[in-house]
Amino acid sequence: MTRWGMVIDLHRCIGCYSCVIACRQEHFVPRGIYFNRVLIAEEGKCPTVQKLILPVLCNHCKEAACVKVCPTGATFQREDGIVMVDDTKCVGCGYCAVACPYQQRARFETPKLEYFPGQGFTPYELLGKELFPYKPGTVLKCNFCMERVDEGIKNGLVPGKDREATPACVITCPANARTFGDLDDPNSEVSRLIFEKKAQPLHAEFGTEPSVYYNKV
Numbered sequence: 001m002t003r004w005g006m007v008i009d010l011h012r013c014i015g016c017y018s019c020v021i022a023c024r025q026e027h028f029v030p031r032g033i034y035f036n037r038v039l040i041a042e043e044g045k046c047p048t049v050q051k052l053i054l055p056v057l058c059n060h061c062k063e064a065a066c067v068k069v070c071p072t073g074a075t076f077q078r079e080d081g082i083v084m085v086d087d088t089k090c091v092g093c094g095y096c097a098v099a100c101p102y103q104q105r106a107r108f109e110t111p112k113l114e115y116f117p118g119q120g121f122t123p124y125e126l127l128g129k130e131l132f133p134y135k136p137g138t139v140l141k142c143n144f145c146m147e148r149v150d151e152g153i154k155n156g157l158v159p160g161k162d163r164e165a166t167p168a169c170v171i172t173c174p175a176n177a178r179t180f181g182d183l184d185d186p187n188s189e190v191s192r193l194i195f196e197k198k199a200q201p202l203h204a205e206f207g208t209e210p211s212v213y214y215n216k217v
Contacts, residue, residue: 003062003081004144004159005183005211006170007193008055012177015040015053022172023057026145028128031113033106035142036169055177057169058083058104058142059201059210066096066105075139081183081211082144090138097139101206105141108134144180145169160189183211 015038023029023036039054060083066075067083074089075096085096097105111134114121121129134140145167152158152165159165160181170178181190190213193199197215204210 001079001184003183003211004060004149005081005181005190005213006057006144006167007179007190007197007199007213007215009177009179009193009197010053010214010216012175013038013053013055013173014175014177015051016174018172018174019055019169019178022168023142026148026168028125028132030108030111030134030140031115032110033108033140035140054214056102056104056202057212058144059102059208059212060142060144062209062211063207065099065101065206065208069095069099071095078146080149082146082149083141084143084146085139085141087135087138090135092137092139094139101203101208102210105139108136108138108140111136 017038020034020036020038027035029035036055036057039056041052043050043052060081062081064077064083067077071093072089072091074086074091075083076086077083092107094107097107115125116122148165148167149159152162157165160179163171166180170180179189179193181188183190185191193215194213199213199215201210201213
């Protein structure tokens, strides 16, 4: 079996937002919605202030709370662990958004919002509407770039090793802070990092068994 996951090195992350931009470009994410976010805070007082950076995204939990509460089966989990949303079944009830302990879902409401109000849709935005025709009234979220993963595997590539088969946020990171791979493979790079760097998921006490880990060592 395969279970895709990610390890984020908090020592390497510089808070440049490259992952956020790459995600938006890859999925033509609508204005006002984010699949990837970078949370930044400060700790301490001048002159010893420390910047705290925490990149967050859907954790594709093994015991996903969103899947359990969805009344229509729109939110489901693939055999490889990726949590998806079927917009043909989603009724926009928002149960999944409430159940998600990581607040990584957003309801898509306004398809007519332009990035540059009053100037009409750019060619880029029009292309996005063709490739990703997001349905108003449904929930959107990160899908681990499953299009890249699936197409890569189909062409004999290895997700996490070959760029064309790896999530956009991972290959774009200039600091190499993100690593993607198979959590069920003890010899994978993500498994090695989790073991050697003592990487841990956010709020393991929730019991959702996230597939995104953070290492501080």
